[in-house]
Amino acid sequence: MNKPQIKALLYEQVARISKALSSPKRLELLELLAQGEKTVESLARESGDDVKLVSAHLKALREARLVVARRAGRFMVYRASGADVGALLATLRDVAETHLVELRLALAQLIDAEAQLTGVSREQLLEQAQRGEVLVLDVRPETEYRSAHLPHARSIPLDELEDRLETLPADVPIVAYCRGPFCLMSEQAVALLRTRGFRAARIEDGVNEWLAHGLSVERLEA
Amino acid sequence: MNKPQIKALLYEQVARISKALSSPKRLELLELLAQGEKTVESLARESGDDVKLVSAHLKALREARLVVARRAGRFMVYRASGADVGALLATLRDVAETHLVELRLALAQLIDAEAQLTGVSREQLLEQAQRGEVLVLDVRPETEYRSAHLPHARSIPLDELEDRLETLPADVPIVAYCRGPFCLMSEQAVALLRTRGFRAARIEDGVNEWLAHGLSVERLEA
DNA sequence: CCAACATTCCAAAACTATTTGGAATGCGCG
DNA sequence: CGCGCATTCCAAATAGTTTTGGAATGTTGG
Numbered sequence: 001m002n003k004p005q006i007k008a009l010l011y012e013q014v015a016r017i018s019k020a021l022s023s024p025k026r027l028e029l030l031e032l033l034a035q036g037e038k039t040v041e042s043l044a045r046e047s048g049d050d051v052k053l054v055s056a057h058l059k060a061l062r063e064a065r066l067v068v069a070r071r072a073g074r075f076m077v078y079r080a081s082g083a084d085v086g087a088l089l090a091t092l093r094d095v096a097e098t099h100l101v102e103l104r105l106a107l108a109q110l111i112d113a114e115a116q117l118t119g120v121s122r123e124q125l126l127e128q129a130q131r132g133e134v135l136v137l138d139v140r141p142e143t144e145y146r147s148a149h150l151p152h153a154r155s156i157p158l159d160e161l162e163d164r165l166e167t168l169p170a171d172v173p174i175v176a177y178c179r180g181p182f183c184l185m186s187e188q189a190v191a192l193l194r195t196r197g198f199r200a201a202r203i204e205d206g207v208n209e210w211l212a213h214g215l216s217v218e219r220l221e222a
Numbered sequence: 223m224n225k226p227q228i229k230a231l232l233y234e235q236v237a238r239i240s241k242a243l244s245s246p247k248r249l250e251l252l253e254l255l256a257q258g259e260k261t262v263e264s265l266a267r268e269s270g271d272d273v274k275l276v277s278a279h280l281k282a283l284r285e286a287r288l289v290v291a292r293r294a295g296r297f298m299v300y301r302a303s304g305a306d307v308g309a310l311l312a313t314l315r316d317v318a319e320t321h322l323v324e325l326r327l328a329l330a331q332l333i334d335a336e337a338q339l340t341g342v343s344r345e346q347l348l349e350q351a352q353r354g355e356v357l358v359l360d361v362r363p364e365t366e367y368r369s370a371h372l373p374h375a376r377s378i379p380l381d382e383l384e385d386r387l388e389t390l391p392a393d394v395p396i397v398a399y400c401r402g403p404f405c406l407m408s409e410q411a412v413a414l415l416r417t418r419g420f421r422a423a424r425i426e427d428g429v430n431e432w433l434a435h436g437l438s439v440e441r442l443e444a
Numbered sequence: 445c446c447a448a449c450a451t452t453c454c455a456a457a458a459c460t461a462t463t464t465g466g467a468a469t470g471c472g473c474g
Numbered sequence: 475c476g477c478g479c480a481t482t483c484c485a486a487a488t489a490g491t492t493t494t495g496g497a498a499t500g501t502t503g504g
Binding site: 013093 | 230232235236237239240246249250286288304307310314316329404
Binding site for chain 2: 461462463464465470471472
């Protein structure tokens with residue numbers, strides 16, 4: 001057994017993972033899957049890509065063991081193969097944000113700094129939510145909420161928000177979140193809430209960022 | 223500004239990082255750089271690759287901002303662009319080890335389970351080292367030790383170990399470490415120490431694994 | 445069993461990455 | 475200055491990835 005061969009072997013296995021993560025499309029798909037399980041068709045719809053293409057990318061993710069698939073009737077249901085996958089995604093994004101100016105600039109342009117909740121740590125937010133001093137609002141589709149959500153969060157999917165405004169308290173500040181820093185649903189939710197006179201802000205975190213920082217989340221399903 | 227374009231832009235930036243990590247050679251180089259700064263020539267020597275090839279890979283890493291270079295006379299000195307890079311590497315390897323059976327098998331074949339220290343947590347090891355109940359031994363080249371090492375660790379590079387055996391205590395168990403789980407220097411050190419009658423075991427951790435788990439390390443240089 | 449459907453397989457075209465050889469650059473020392 | 479050295483640039487050969495169209499597979503419900 002000579003050394004160069006061994007080394008190449010080990011690093012090749014690790015590279016299987018990073019290769020799988022090296023395409024923007026696969027990162028997007030994996031981020032969706034990190035929110036909960038999905039069918040190929042729903043992933044295609046949400047990512048805006050052709051089903052065949054999505055299927056090909058899912059195959060690559062499957063071969064790297066980052067996702068697993070199961071059959072449910074005529075559908076294939078995919079999910080991330082563990083919580084560590086979401087955490088890896090979050091770590092990767094953090095490194096990208098730290099070192100790539102381009103990414104920071106693009107994000108800054110995109111996200112209204114005004115809408116961003118500032119000066120409150122995750123732990124502080126958790127306490128305030130527990131005491132009812134803020135309302136933590138999950139604006140993702142309800143299935144994703146059921147799969148996992150921040151502690152004390154209430155679910156109102158973005159497309160139902162307008163119809164359900166009267167169920168929100170006028171006197172408690174609202175903190176909206178969605179899938180993570182690149183997801184703009186919470187941004188839109190805050191915009192809507194503010195025009196209707198609510199005090200609202202968004203946080204960048206989603207469930208996976210929360211988990212990556214060692215905090216726990218709530219689940220409604222096994 | 224329409225959404226599909228924006229998304230592609232953001233994920234493309236993140237993919238720049240994972241693309242840079244998607245080649246076994248670059249992973250190896252980055253792991254070496256995560257131990258401390260190195261010249262192109264020393265990286266080529268340690269990785270066993272051609273200088274031109276190493277230079278090309280370093281360019282890719284530089285473009286992803288994972289490493290930075292500075293000129294020192296006729297040499298270019300490269301280093302990882304932050305501690306988060308080493309932590310990302312450790313996270314990536316953890317995910318690979320968790321999900322890829324091939325990697326676990328290759329590692330198990332390679333590493334004598336006997337030599338592995340078991341049942342002791344990082345924190346316990348730290349306490350025992352502080353009280354002098356074990357000797358933590360860093361067998362990497364001395365420059366890497368000076369750049370960063372585990373708390374209370376003593377430096378004896380692998381190729382000097384045989385000559386310096388008499389400086390080691392016969393009655394205190396020795397725990398050797400090197401660059402991380404894929405580095406076999408500590409394995410060889412343990413083999414040598416055991417044939418000479420010392421009680422010795424290795425740990426998989428290196429400096430970056432230590433940091434990735436939120437523990438601190440010691441440094442001798444700015 | 446057949447029709448409808450979700451998904452995957454296969455092959456071709458377009459594109460991108462890796463490796464190598466040879467030439468060029470940039471620095472320091474005599 | 476100019477020689478030697480470390481490194482990078484350039485270009486060509488090779489190998490791999492992404493995307494698309496069309497055909498095949500497997501499953502449910504009639």
